[in-house]
Amino acid sequence: MRKYFILLGLVILLCYLSNFIHAQEEKIILENKFGNVTFSHKLHTESISCQICHHKGLDSPKCSDCHTKDTEVNYMSAFHRKCIDCHKEKAKGPVSCNDCHKK
Numbered sequence: 001m002r003k004y005f006i007l008l009g010l011v012i013l014l015c016y017l018s019n020f021i022h023a024q025e026e027k028i029i030l031e032n033k034f035g036n037v038t039f040s041h042k043l044h045t046e047s048i049s050c051q052i053c054h055h056k057g058l059d060s061p062k063c064s065d066c067h068t069k070d071t072e073v074n075y076m077s078a079f080h081r082k083c084i085d086c087h088k089e090k091a092k093g094p095v096s097c098n099d100c101h102k103k
């Protein structure tokens, strides 16, 4: 019985890990009322290090774990500042509302 549980644990761990790797390949879709934002995690990770975006480390990869509508840097400006500032700086990637937010 105990062996069975260890095995089960390993399977769950593997699923979790493959999810983690998968996450870096897939398009990330951030849903909101204003229009969903889709961006390629893979394309971005080719030339940008994880820490630039996940600036507090990867223990909590979701920005919403820390940035809510009540924090100093709120949920929306966390994304807008991070994403748009870099696109402007590099003169690459979308900067206007509808190029990111698709209805």
Ligand code: HEC
Pocket (backbone or CB within 6 Å): 020, 023, 024, 028, 030, 041, 044, 045, 048, 049, 050, 051, 052, 053, 054, 058, 061, 062, 063, 064, 065
């Ligand atoms: C250009 C910015 C950017 C870079 C670079 C980046 N990420 Fe992300 N990552 C994001 C955003 C945005 C999300 C979605 C966060 C959310 O849902 O709040 C995310 C989500 C994730 C998630 C969670 C996936 C999920 O489906 O919940 C993991 C894991 C992750 N990133 C790992 C990494 C790793 C590892 C690297 C470096 C190889 C990396 N990220 C580089 C922006 C980035």
Ligand code: HEC
Pocket (backbone or CB within 6 Å): 053, 054, 055, 056, 060, 061, 062, 063, 064, 065, 066, 067, 071, 072, 073, 074, 077, 078, 079, 081, 082
């Ligand atoms: C573990 C907590 C945590 C996570 C997760 C996190 N942040 Fe932050 N972030 C902070 C804190 C703390 C500050 C400082 C300002 C404040 O207190 O609101 C900050 C500041 C910022 C700032 C303004 C300063 C700067 O560096 O330009 C931006 C932009 C930002 N975060 C974007 C993001 C994005 C995008 C994500 C997700 C990819 C993210 N953050 C995930 C905690 C976090």
Ligand code: HEC
Pocket (backbone or CB within 6 Å): 037, 038, 039, 040, 041, 043, 044, 048, 052, 053, 079, 082, 083, 084, 086, 087, 090, 092, 093, 094, 099, 100
């Ligand atoms: C540190 C710089 C940097 C950051 C941070 C960054 N981007 Fe980008 N982004 C780029 C560059 C450079 C390109 C152009 C890539 C190319 O065409 O080779 C790009 C392209 C894009 C594109 C068009 C290609 C695609 O992925 O479909 C979208 C959409 C995009 N970014 C969304 C975002 C979002 C949303 C965020 C914030 C979560 C973000 N970016 C953060 C640099 C950045």
Ligand code: HEC
Pocket (backbone or CB within 6 Å): 030, 031, 032, 033, 034, 035, 036, 037, 075, 076, 079, 080, 083, 084, 087, 094, 095, 096, 097, 098, 099, 100, 101
């Ligand atoms: C580089 C891509 C990008 C551009 C350009 C951009 N946004 Fe966003 N915006 C995002 C991301 C990413 C989020 C946060 C993730 C989410 O909830 O979809 C967000 C969040 C928002 C939210 C908050 C949604 C919520 O649920 O709290 C609003 C409103 C918004 N944006 C409006 C705008 C407007 C207006 C413009 C043009 C002035 C604009 N955005 C330009 C990427 C972008």
